[in-house]
Amino acid sequence: MEIVDGIRVTSAARTIVDTARCLDADRAVVLGDSALRLRPAAHPALPAALTAADTRTGIAAARRMCAFLDGRSGSPGESISRLRIRAAGLPDPVLQFEIRTAGGAFVARTDFFREEFGVVGEFDGMGKYRSADPGASAETVRREKLREDAIRAQGYEVVRWTWSELFHFDDVRARIDAAARRRWR
Known part of the structure; x- marks a missing residue:
């Protein structure tokens, strides 16, 4: 237990384990990655929290999810992308x-x-492209284009995907495979 603003709450590690026991993989990884991003000190406490929950329902799922979590995922879309990348049989990315x-x-x-x-894989959540000011949106698109050109100038292929593609990841996998083939020609 921890005290936050004078209120007793479960620790971040315990909360991560408890939700990983109860939620589907997408939700558990989004929540767990976010919690570890906000509270990195929770990561080394996960093994003890898993041990403490050893006899509870869903502990096997919690072990799998906790082993997969990574606080470096920058958004829910990136967290779910990691799950899809693994499910597609691709190696875990950096x-x-x-x-x-x-x-x-x-x-x-x-x-x-x-x-x-x-x-290079890039998840586009599309939020950065939305603005009431069309000039700001255009500038964001221009900066992303220049960034992608700079990555390609270093010799890398870039594959981008969006939310809707997370639910048809075979198409993304095909683009990743094609990009890898182009890179090694």
């Missing part, structure tokens, strides 16, 4: 990888990266 020029200058931080494929 999260929030920084691409730099040969001279060390920062180019971009990527959502997903696989050096051996030469492919």
